[in-house]
Amino acid sequence: MSKILPKFLIVILTFIVILSSCRKKEFDEFYGRPENLGDPIYQQLQAKGKFTKFLECIDKAGYKETLSTAGSWTVFAPTDEAFKTYLQENSLTEITADLASKIVRYSMIYDGEKTEKLSDFFSVKGFIKNTAFRRRSVYYDFVYDEKDNNGNPIKAIATNRNGNYFAGDFNNKSITYFLAPFMAFSGLSAADYNFFYPNIAYNGSNVGPAHILGDQQNIIAENGVIHVIDRVLTPPLSIDQYVGSKPEYSTFKSLLDKFVTYGLNADISHRYEVLTGKAANVYVKSYSTLLGFSPNNENFLKVDANDAQQGSYSVIAPTNAAVDAYAKNVLLKYWRKKGVNTLNELYVVAPDLIRDYVNSHLYNTTLWPAKFAITQNVLGDITKQSTTDIIDKQVLSNGFFYGSNKSQDANVFSTIYGNVNLDPDYNIMKQALLYFNLTIPLKTPSIRYVIIPIPDVTLKKMGFSYEPFFVSQPIRGDLQALRRILQTHIIPLGNRAIPDFRSGSGILETSNGEYIKYNRNTLLSAGTQDSIAVAKQTIPVDSINTTPVNGAVVYGKEALTYTALNVGKHIERYGTVATDPYYNFFQFLFNNATLYNKTTGAISGVTDGVSYTVFIPTNAAIVNAVKAGWLPGNVTTGVPNFTATDGASVTLINKFIQYHIINKSTVVSDGQKTGEFETLLKSDSGDASKINVVMNTTTTLSLRDVTGATVNVLLGATDRSNVLSNRTVIHQINSYLKYQF
Incomplete structure (x- = not known):
């Protein structure tokens, strides 16, 4: 036994050594330095x-x-x-x-x-x-010498985020x-x-x-x-460093500097002292979040930790001469009448204009030379400059830099919105447009409009004001009324030419579906026409500006108001005397207690806030309708029975009037709307009876009823068509419309 044990131990130890050698070989093969790996x-x-x-x-x-x-x-x-x-x-x-x-x-x-x-x-x-x-x-970069907003020398470090500073980031280029x-x-x-x-x-x-x-x-x-x-x-300079190093961009830099703040940073101050042995207060140089990005931020958006690998900032910096020219011709054009003659003065009274001007030159994306025509700046504008305008181009550490001999003509200045935006006489309207979120289409170059600005003096007389200290509601007055008034002053053009306001006449749909009219240098709305004073029933056109890229600006001193009257009151205006064009139609309406409120002028089924079109047959056409049995009266002579009270007669009157009113839409002779429209008349099962607008031009408006008969709107100079009412337009027609139930 004693001889067997040592031999057994020797075998076991030998096996362990062999096994260990094998494992070491496997370990070295897996974890060891590969033979083909190069030196450091x-x-x-x-x-x-x-x-x-x-x-x-x-x-x-x-x-x-x-x-x-x-x-x-x-x-x-x-x-x-x-x-x-x-x-x-x-x-x-x-x-x-x-x-x-x-x-x-x-x-x-x-x-x-x-x-x-x-x-x-x-x-x-x-x-x-x-x-x-x-x-x-x-x-x-680390700490560098800088001057603060008052020109005092300080130690500063660039921010590494847009709007704040992150202590764990060195802002690597x-x-x-x-x-x-x-x-x-x-x-x-x-x-x-x-x-x-x-x-x-x-x-x-x-x-x-x-x-x-x-x-x-x-x-x-x-x-x-x-x-x-x-x-x-x-290492190249950052955008901030490069702009600051070039005197030819000093005016643009001075505008950028208006959005700079310097915040004392205790941690960086301590690091600076440890590394240099010199005690100093170090300030983080940051740009306001009002700008699209901080030009000294070496990081990108940080939506992804490494997104600077695929994105960078860009700037088109106008030269001093380019800034001065744009300031003279655009930014200060209207403000000089207020005694504001420099961009520094403009920043004090209208900092948003300077903000938008600067932002129009900033891109929080990479602006490649081949993609000038499709790349948007931080305002959402497509670059209006071409590479031929560029006199300086640099690949910098945090983006592309282009020096230009032109300013970017921002949409907020070059569109119809620009005239309101830039002119201090229309500040209440500007602030109200912003408050009601009505500016986006107005400053979109591809969407064409006519805008009729309302002066501050007019809006103040109407009880409206702008009080910025009331942050939640800076627009004071009846907001619902003001919104409706503003929308009445905005006219979508679509692909139509700018109307001839000077020598022409016509009717125009506004942005809220209401209508206004123009006639040889005057404007009219449903509200102005209700004025007792004849001189105030229309608004004179003072001037017209057709330079905006998306339409025209028509100036007048007063506002186009809406009417508070119900539709029946405007029908009544032309229907009280036997010779009035609406007389026969109105008499049937007036004497129908189930359909009409004589006191208010309200028509049953016509709801406030909804658009309508009323077609009123001529007096002769009403006589023909009586003869044909569509209305109560003498079928031989055609004399109407306006006061019929029996059930059958009242039903005839109700159906006749309801079929002559288009529900939820207004149609006028402007060449815009054709097709099938529902009327107020409904069957017992609730289906609306319809009429078709088969032709619509500025001189012709034709309808077809359910029987296939064609009726024409009378558009002569003495006819009562395109009459404005409360979200409604009233037309005179040469015949009557026939329904089938």
């Missing part, structure tokens, strides 16, 4: 022998250890030949430690990526193919590249690249102004990937 980035560059200048920069910048040990980096490594060119172009004899740090840190991006992956957006959901053209570099997969996928070409770099060939492997050398890309290292480039890259 620093050592590989050193071994190749043509990166001595770049290695010197790495040493000066203190990144030797970083690039010699573990990690995952993509490095765009410029050759010695690239440094030779860089030194010559910049008249340098050596690279300082500070410059070396900028070169090295900007040439490094996080995560080792082969070129085929650089065009993929690394989103929170994984890689999205061919949608990326930027990566976050190691480089970021991004490096922009133009690789073939992304360019093709995005519909871009060499022209987009060469617009920024006109003297550098595009080959689909461009990193800023450099090329990735085709046979020296995707060099795998232990701690990342090396791509050899033929030019030295240095």
